[in-house]
Amino acid sequence: MIEANIHTVTFWTVLLASMPPLAAFAAILIFFRGRPKVSAGLSIGAIGLSLLAAAFLLMRYWNMTAPLSHTGQWVCSGDLSISVGFLLDPLNMLMLAVVSTISFLVQVYSLGYMHGDPGFSRYYAYMSLFAWAMICLVLSPTLVQLYIFWELVGLSSYLLIGFWHEKFSASQAGKKAFVMTRLGDVFFLMGILLLLTHIGSPDILLLDKGTPVAGLTPMVAAVGAMLIFGGIIGKSAQFPLMTWLPDAMEGPTPVSALLHSATMVAAGVFLLARLFPFFSQSPSAMMLCLSVGTVSMLMAGTSAIVSRDIKQVLAYSTISQLGFMIMGLAAGGYEAGVFHLTTHAGFKALLFLCAGVLIHRHHTNDIFEIGAKNGRGLSPTIAALFIGGGALSGIWPFSGFFSKEMIMAELAALHNPIWLLAGLAGAFLTAYYTFRMIFIVAFSSASPGATEADHTPLRSVMVGVLGILSAITLVLGFFQDGLRDFLIGGRLAVGTANHGHSPVLLMTALGISVSGVLLAWFEFGRRAAPKTGFVERFPALADFFAQRWYLDRFYRRFIDVVIYRGISFYCTQNDNKIIDGGVHRLAQAAVGVGRRAANWHEALIQARLWVMVGVVLVLLAFFVYQVAI
């Protein structure tokens, strides 16, 4: 294990980065539930401290070459030893900065969005809980600690999706998200246990040494990697566990921006990047990641082109982009995947927050209704929407362009051209559905009398946050080289041949994105646009996409047939007939014996006399026998 002495300042800075949100969470729930302003102040102050600490760490260790870790023994039993503490390396610090920045901005934005909500304090408490869990997840030095906080972010996701729990669909969506991610986490846990039994330590740095770990055969390593990838599938909403994410949009929009696009769902991709050297040792596991990422990207992309709900479109695009990151990582592009994760966090949060402003103003999620109420006007929100959409589609000069190009270059370097083709198809779909949404929202003709005055309180705060995120989206792409050097700096480089930009590929990808945008403009943007997409000319296909490829129906049927009518039915029968029935019979038998026995003391005088006579006779025989002897 690589361990350097941790400087005291660093130690306290890390504590300062991770602990204030927990304190805020506890303080709000215990003392300030009835005081919304104090709660919001505490929560934002805490995450602000984290942000400052993260920025300090990033500056201090910009040129770090070896990971720093500080751990203490937690569990020690036989060969097994588990420690807790923190680990600092470029990936962790970058992710820490992303999480604290987006958390901070979203919490500030929520001041406006959640204004006057009866659960305002509770909202900030949960947000703090999430921030704490996510920051600790990012800093985890062991898989076990990571798993604990992995579950905690899952819990806060559940609490925040079901934040308006009096709405039936919201509580259902929360439950669905919780159960589906838990299904993936079971595999994750099995993977951790498998590695623990073979290595005896869940240390991430040990797994990431880049050389085969002692006590781990390639077979076991591949199985362990695939099991851990199960957890990634659940958390990052990949195929086949992707259907929880569109439903999770029932939560407040800032929550969707923070948890369900920028940070929490990206935790899966983060884990893949975290264990990248470990994964890259087993080609079969990498192949699985690549195929799952590709399938998810294309499926989600096709679902997004027919959705009418603005948040659902963004949710599908999140699944699609996460799949794209996983493709990039699985293709061997460590920096490409992580860089796309970073830029995606910025521009997807921006898009969600724009959607939040529109939803808050027009009280509907339907893009056609928003478009009808919004008219053809240009406002700061619409401008921000264009910036975010441009980044998502991969248009120069927005940040998404640079990160997508990096991933495309990695895909092009693979032997099989099918991955690159899938990536390009995904880019086309992304550009098309993004600008379909934007054109419908921004360029619809206003229905008469629909324009209403905007009474949103604290609107300037919300728009200010949009401005900051837009600036990040505009600027971040140009730091590509710096970030790449930073990421490679501390990592023991494994198979990261740098595939430079080839101009042909660059122009092809850009051309495909632009053609997607143009198709969207032709169908939705221009004044005489038909307002129907090309998919809608094939109603069966459009329905197929709108039903999410019937995945949900399939799950419903699967649960009904296999779980309810199969396993659960027989378990119930066993419970009722064998376990309950056995106890019942036993009790009945005891009662029956009691009844019989009770008869003896009723009026059966003759029976008793029989017994008495019998006893006397036996005694007589006994005495005679005694005397005879």
Next chain:
Amino acid sequence: MIVPYYHVLLFAGILFGLGVICTLTRRNLIMILLGLEIMLNAGALAFIASGLDAGQIEGQAVVIFVLAVAAAEVSLGLALITTIYRQTGTTDPRCIESDTCELE
């Protein structure tokens, strides 16, 4: 004594056995009481015989007491049986408190 002592004892024993059988098997409280009386009398007979055999008067004296007790017992027992019959409509001991008897 003309009759041998052991014959009388044997006779008393048989009489007692008959009384036991009567008490155990009859389904009528009056007959059960009758069986009890027979057993008492068998005992009394044995007392008389042994008194004669031993040439002492105490055997016969005890029998007087036995007869008195038997008379009292019968009168009391019959009174109880009458009452039971009035209350339950049966003199079968199995039917008085239990519901397990089958009324033919």
